[in-house]
Amino acid sequence: MWEDLKKQFILNFIKDGRWHYLTGGLKVTLIITFFAVIIGLLLGASSAMIRSKYEHTKKLRLLNAICNIYIAVIRGTPVTIQLLIIYFIVFGSMKVDKTLVAVIAFGINSGAYQSEIFRAGIQSISKGQFEAGRSLGFNYNQTMRYIIMPQAIKNIIPTLANEFIVLLKETSVAGYIALIDLTKAADIIRSKTYSAFMPLIAVALIYLILVLGLSYVVNIIERGLSHAGR
Amino acid sequence: MQEDKINTDIKTKAFAENDRNVLLHVEKLTKQFGRTEVLKGITLDIYKGDVVCIIGPSGSGKSTFLRCLNRIEEPSSGSIIFDGEDICQKNVDIDKHRQRMGMVFQQFNLFPHMNVIKNLTLAPVKLQGKSEEEAHEYAEQLLKRVGLADRAEFYPSQLSGGQQQRIAIVRALCMKPDVMLFDEPTSALDPEMVGEVLSVMSDLAKTDMSMVVVTHEMGFAKEVANRVVFLDRGEFIEENRPDEFFSNPVSPRLKSFLGKVLK
Numbered sequence: 281m282w283e284d285l286k287k288q289f290i291l292n293f294i295k296d297g298r299w300h301y302l303t304g305g306l307k308v309t310l311i312i313t314f315f316a317v318i319i320g321l322l323l324g325a326s327s328a329m330i331r332s333k334y335e336h337t338k339k340l341r342l343l344n345a346i347c348n349i350y351i352a353v354i355r356g357t358p359v360t361i362q363l364l365i366i367y368f369i370v371f372g373s374m375k376v377d378k379t380l381v382a383v384i385a386f387g388i389n390s391g392a393y394q395s396e397i398f399r400a401g402i403q404s405i406s407k408g409q410f411e412a413g414r415s416l417g418f419n420y421n422q423t424m425r426y427i428i429m430p431q432a433i434k435n436i437i438p439t440l441a442n443e444f445i446v447l448l449k450e451t452s453v454a455g456y457i458a459l460i461d462l463t464k465a466a467d468i469i470r471s472k473t474y475s476a477f478m479p480l481i482a483v484a485l486i487y488l489i490l491v492l493g494l495s496y497v498v499n500i501i502e503r504g505l506s507h508a509g510r
Numbered sequence: 511m512q513e514d515k516i517n518t519d520i521k522t523k524a525f526a527e528n529d530r531n532v533l534l535h536v537e538k539l540t541k542q543f544g545r546t547e548v549l550k551g552i553t554l555d556i557y558k559g560d561v562v563c564i565i566g567p568s569g570s571g572k573s574t575f576l577r578c579l580n581r582i583e584e585p586s587s588g589s590i591i592f593d594g595e596d597i598c599q600k601n602v603d604i605d606k607h608r609q610r611m612g613m614v615f616q617q618f619n620l621f622p623h624m625n626v627i628k629n630l631t632l633a634p635v636k637l638q639g640k641s642e643e644e645a646h647e648y649a650e651q652l653l654k655r656v657g658l659a660d661r662a663e664f665y666p667s668q669l670s671g672g673q674q675q676r677i678a679i680v681r682a683l684c685m686k687p688d689v690m691l692f693d694e695p696t697s698a699l700d701p702e703m704v705g706e707v708l709s710v711m712s713d714l715a716k717t718d719m720s721m722v723v724v725t726h727e728m729g730f731a732k733e734v735a736n737r738v739v740f741l742d743r744g745e746f747i748e749e750n751r752p753d754e755f756f757s758n759p760v761s762p763r764l765k766s767f768l769g770k771v772l773k
Contacts, residue, residue, distance in 0.1 A: 411582050412619035416633040416685060417609030426632060430623050 292478040298469050302479075305465030306486060312382045313460065319387025320447070323393025328350070328423065331395070332402050336410075337420055346424045347395065354392035360453045364391055367457040378459040382451065390447045396437050403434035433507050441498035445491050452487075462486060521716040522769060529559045532591075533689055533720050535581065541589035541744075542573055548574045550744040551588065556689070561721045561730035565751075566741040567589045567767060572724045575741065577585050579722065580604075580611045593688075609637055612682025620666040626653070626677055627662040630684050638685070647683070652680045656710050672703030676710050683714075690714070692723040708734075722743040732756055 293299040327347040334344035354362065355398050363385040371381055405428050413423035455464035466483040516568060534556040541549040548571045556562055561710060564572045569716050577583035581597065581604050589596045597607050621629050629755075630649035634640045645687055653659045656676045682690060694772055696704045712734045715721060717753070727729060731752055738755040740763075741749045741768070748761045759765045 290541055386586075405618075406617075408615060408617050409618040409621065412615065412621070414605075415580060415611075415613035416616075416681070417605045417610055417637050418633065419605045422636065425622055426636065431621075434623065 288475060288478050292469055292473050292475060293482070298472070301468055302462070302486070305460055305462040305483075308379060308454070308460060309448070309462040311491075312386055312454060313380060313444070313452045315449060316386035316390055316451070317444055319383065320390030320394045320443075323391025323401065325398050327391065327395040328402060331399055332424070334495040335421065345347055349358070351392045351395055354389055355396075359386070359389045359450055360456055362457060363482030378457055378500040382454045382459055383456060383459075384387065384452075386447060386451055389450075390443065393443055393446075394440065396441060397436050400439075401436035402428060404435050405431050432438060435441065437498065437502055437505065445494055448490060448494070449487060496499070530559065532556070532720075533558045533560070535589075535591040536579070537589045537738055539575070539590065540579055541571070541578055541583065542584045542586045546739065547703075548744050549578065551584070552604070552710040552741070552744075554739065554749075555724060556720065556745060558720055559718045560737060561715045561735045562739060563735040564722065564739045564741060565722045565728070565731060565767075569743075570741045572741045573693055574721060575726045576691050579691055580608050580613060582613065594632040596731050598667050604689070607720045609633075609685050610688045612673070612685060612687035613678075613692065614678050614682055614695045616703045617697050618666070618671070618678045619699070620674055620678055620681070622666050625663050626658075626669075628762070629677065630681050633681075634684050647714045648681065649684050653677075655713070656680055670703060672706045675699065675703075678709075678715070679710055689720040691721065692725070694722065694724050694726065696725065696727060724759045726771075730758070740767070742767070 293302070303410075323378075327350065330340050330347050331344045334340050363382065366385045366388075367378070367381050402424075409427055409431065410423060413427040418426065451461060452463040454461040456468065458464075460468065462483055466479040469479040524604065532555050534552045536552060536556075537553045538550050538553055539549055540547065562574065566572045567680060570629060578585040581687070585598055589598050591597075592607055592611070595607075597604060615669070618691060620626075621632070623758075624632065627649060631642065631645035634645040634648070641665050643700055650659060650662065653662060656679065658676055658680075661669060661673060661677070669677065679690075679695075689728050695711070696707050698708060698730075704727070708730050711721070711723070711730070723730070723735070733752075736753050737749055739746065740761075742763050743772060748759065748764050749755070750758075755764075756768065759768055
């Protein structure tokens with residue numbers, strides 16, 4: 281039994297340096313996730329601000345409409361299809377780096393979900409906070425910046441972290457555009473060694489460790505924030 | 511009709527007594543929420559140094575009226591002249607005017623993510639261009655006045671309701687406003703904390719601060735106010751000096767209201 285596992289391990293990871301597939305794939309997965317999170321944060325936060333501003337002041341009507349369409353379309357279609365459309369149609373005639381395509385696709389996708397999270401966070405702050413800010417003479421933007429957003433962001437950190445974790449796992453469909461991410465790497469090893477157990481379990485473990493690590497970091501941040509006030 | 515006639519007489523009398531500078535001139539202020547008319551054209555002058563208590567049954571529109579004064583609630587029509595300008599006009603820089611009208615809320619509304627001193631200095635530093643030290647110094651001076659000098663580094667959640675409300679009053683005062691608007695400042699407090707907030711408010715009244723106070727505290731109205739105004743169903747019914755107001759109410763509506771609250 282042990283002998284067998286050892287043999288399998290050597291076959292799948294050591295022979296011909298196959299572990300390079302895994303490290304390479306991990307790197308790609310992390311790069312996609314990291315930059316997609318940043319794009320998602322920018323898109324999510326700004327579209328949530330636009331929508332909140334419209335709700336409160338009836339300004340930015342056009343931008344608000346664009347944001348609503350963006351969110352409806354992205355949340356209403358599978359991420360795999362979005363990835364394929366961006367790769368084959370939007371960048372179809374161009375030669376672009378596949379990783380960049382994936383970053384853009386997953387970033388746009390995540391932005392729509394993060395927008396809803398940010399908006400829920402803004403709405404979770406009581407109307408009284410808003411009125412207190414305005415009554416002191418802060419304008420809408422200043423009230424958002426100094427009073428509403430700091431509280432809203434603190435409230436949404438757990439939900440936001442969950443979204444990052446979902447995003448990390450969702451990048452596993454990047455193989456659809458022949459990008460060698462972690463999942464695709466396992467698949468390549470499997471196709472070379474004709475054994476599924478080792479590469480798939482290994483990749484599952486790597487995802488699990490990443491997710492647990494991320495949760496741990498978020499926990500620390502949350503605890504740090506809860507010391508500051510409330 | 512008879513009632514209206516009496517009202518006019520009382521109004522004239524009160525105005526004649528107050529031959530001072532008008533701070534806020536409110537004219538025919540109305541407010542509708544959808545189809546419900548909450549304020550049906552209220553006209554009222556507030557003079558420098560006035561302490562005006564607004565009382566009335568719940569749902570009479572007194573809070574709405576107060577909140578319209580700095581346009582936290584947008585009036586439907588009418589005008590409010592403050593500092594020679596009609597602040598109900600759309601092109602008015604309302605934020606500038608609000609800096610000079612302090613407001614205290616029923617629910618305190620301190621900023622929970624900032625400690626007390628930050629709550630107090632945020633607006634003076636960001637809006638009036640004061641230095642941190644200058645704002646700190648003034649805030650600490652005021653904190654001392656309300657007996658909370660030792661709470662500067664606390665967060666709102668670590669304070670009692672009465673302490674939070676006193677901080678909220680100080681927060682508004684830190685902007686050195688010309689008038690203070692109080693929206694039922696003691697209604698959300700436990701009974702044993704009402705006194706400490708009211709005493710801060712009467713101290714404030716003694717400094718000649720102009721105050722408009724929506725309240726259910728008849729004792730406060732009697733002792734601290736120089737004018738008491740009665741609103742009912744969105745209408746201005748009667749106003750008088752506190753002694754006259756409580757001992758010789760004129761309109762039947764006020765009589766019946768006082769009969770209910772002064773047992």
